Amino acid sequence: MLPVDLHAHSTISDGMLPPGEVVARAAGRGCRLFALTDHDDIRGLADAAAEAARQGMAFLPGVEVSVSWRRHTIHIVGLGIDPANPVLLAGLAGVRAGRDERAVRMAAELAKVGIPDMLEGARKFADNPEMIGRAHFARHLIERGIARDMKAVFKRFLAKGKPGYVAHEWASLADAVGWIKAAGGVAVIAHPGRYDFGRPTLNELIEEFKAAGGEAIEVVSGSHHPSDTERFARLAEVHGLMASVGTDYHATGEGAREPGVLADLPAGPLPVWTRWPHLQAIVASAAAHMDPASFPQTEPDQAC
Template sequence: MEMQGLCDLHTHTTASDGMQSPADNVRLARQKGLAAVAITDHDTVAGVPEALEAGRQYGIIVVPGIEISTRMKEKDIHVLGYYVDYRDPVFLERLEGLRRTRDERNGLIIAKLNDLGIPITMEEIKNRLGRPLEPDETLGRPHIADVLVAKGYAADLRDAFDKYLAEGAAAYISVPRLSPGEGCRWIREAGGVPVLAHPGLYGDDELVRSILEQEKPDGLEVSHSDHDAAAEAKYRDMAESYGLIPTGGSDFHGMRQGVVFHGELGGRTADIKTLERLQAAVQGA
């Protein structure tokens, strides 16, 4: 059954920690009957040009996006950006700095795993890709989790995160990050619209409210693969109370070790009218 007029506004590709190419995400969106798909890789826009070309081929609207890693009150906070200028040189330079921070964090995670008696190297992680890592692409914790599972230190991706990589787990590492407000500013200065991602994952609605009040994103990701119906209703009410654009997306990463991380592409969506509101926010900036 086609889902005409619906958009998945949160997907990842091989440019960061997704398993499918940008073109494959667009092709899958077409198969699912979606009207639009956003490419929102972590701290990189490297997958956007390929996705835009695929969008022309498949007749799918492709939204150039980003998911920026920030931190506030000892929690990792993600800020989505829509309609960013993926060619803006200042924005690209800033993202390169974020990727360097990510690389440093990955090295510290590997060192901590080694201290725990788990022999794992960056070379192993890169080799699991099966191809060279492109200059603007990023490696993330799912890549590390993949090797942990392959070497028998975890049963699956979720187990690897629960044991070693999630916040508070044995090999979790926190590094200095931007504030959510800085992430919002970077996105706006690149011509985009900032949206607070998956508020339900932070486990702290007071923190969410303080971000909305202090950092002032333009939207809130209401529909997400890890939000149940009650959470979605709560965050939709919250978005309305703050006058924010309610967005939705699957946070699709593809399948690793037989497990779909977060959700299937198209499993969580927003109406096409959401794009109109995001575009209006760009024009009104």
């Protein structure tokens, strides 16, 4: 097992816990290296870093940028970023600016199928009003008894082609990677197993990502089935990418992964944390003392 989690969310985007509480929960499960990667916003990083210091846990500041690539929405994680970098801050502000308009359109689409008054209910779940998104609509639909759980909500209402789904133009791939690099970070393709396209298209995405300066891909993810791990490890090797890991934690009870601990990486690709030499010894020492029996494998979370 790996005491590393480099992809998790707080109330700054679409998580249910404040930044410090997410960090504390990860630390309580034995995590020794953690990154908070809220969608398109970095305002939780100071609180998360302070809590990580209190817990004696290594911390990488991060972000997850929403990207429009061809006809698809994908996510690019940035690790080890400078949260004060003006290029990154300006880029993220531009991405956030479109979220409220999309939320209004989502509420209108749901009203057309007989589900009125969704906008204010969704906003009630969004602690950060600039970051209202599908997860907040999903929680309100569950609250109203219209769907049983997150998986059912996305399947019936919020996935592509469903009544509440609204297409939106996010950042370009080149811009997202460029902002992360300008901030001194490493760009990572998030949860590749969630994207609705085949291996040839994924290869094309990776090549464009690398051409823009991208360096890593998530191999172990809370959004992947355990059987996917070897496949994405080999893909990382073939393309010369580093391997990252992350639970993609949003909320307890909404997915199958708690923050903080994941299955080990297969041999082959270089772990992304080797980019920061001072972190290698921390991870190696902690991993050597993990008890895998304490962290049984669970089914992947495909909801958010």
